[in-house]
Amino acid sequence: MGRLKKTVVLVGMMGAGKTAVGTQLARLLGVPFLDSDEEIVKAANRTIAEIFERDGEPFFRTKESQVLNRLLRGTPCVLSTGGGAFLAEANRSMVAEQGVSVWLRADLDVLWQRVRHKTSRPLLRTANPRETLRSLHVAREPVYALADLVVDSQADLPVEQMAQRVRDA
Numbered sequence: 001m002g003r004l005k006k007t008v009v010l011v012g013m014m015g016a017g018k019t020a021v022g023t024q025l026a027r028l029l030g031v032p033f034l035d036s037d038e039e040i041v042k043a044a045n046r047t048i049a050e051i052f053e054r055d056g057e058p059f060f061r062t063k064e065s066q067v068l069n070r071l072l073r074g075t076p077c078v079l080s081t082g083g084g085a086f087l088a089e090a091n092r093s094m095v096a097e098q099g100v101s102v103w104l105r106a107d108l109d110v111l112w113q114r115v116r117h118k119t120s121r122p123l124l125r126t127a128n129p130r131e132t133l134r135s136l137h138v139a140r141e142p143v144y145a146l147a148d149l150v151v152d153s154q155a156d157l158p159v160e161q162m163a164q165r166v167r168d169a
C-alpha cells in the first residue's frame, strides 16, 4: 500500500469501463478503489436515478463536486468518476491539482453495447437513447481529451489487461 503519490482519476463516458477497470487497477496498485457515484448514493441514501428525478441534475452536480473535493483530499487511491464529472472546469482544476486524470476512451458502438440494457442511467432515459449517447459522446470528447493520459478502452480486451495498460501509462 501507499506507493501512489497522487490519486488516479478515471474519466470518460458511461460504459467506458471506469468502474470495472478502476477496481482492477486499484488491486494492481495496492490502493483503495473509490467511485464518486457510489459515494453520492451512500451519502444521499438514494439511487442516482432517484436523485436526478427528485432533486434534479444541478443538485447531483453539486454533490458530485463536493464528493470529488473530499475524495481528492484523502489518501491516494483509484477514483472512478461519473461521466459528467470532468466537464465542470472547477472539477477539472481540482483533479489537476490533486490527481492524475486518465481518459478511458471507447468508440460509440462499444459504449452503446455496454449501456443499452441498463436502465440505471437517467440521462439515457430518452425516446432515442442511442442518439442521446452519441450526442453526449461527440460533445464531451474534446473535454475528456484534456485529461493527463488517454487509454483506449477496447471491447475485446479483458478488464485485467486494460488495468495493466492504465498502470503502464
Ligand code: S3P
Pocket: 012, 013, 014, 015, 018, 037, 048, 081, 082, 083, 084, 085, 120, 121, 122, 123
Ligand atoms: C453521468 C454518468 C453516470 C452518473 C450519472 C450522470 C453522465 O456515471 O454519474 O448518471 O453525465 O455521463 P457513469 O459514467 O459511471 O455511468
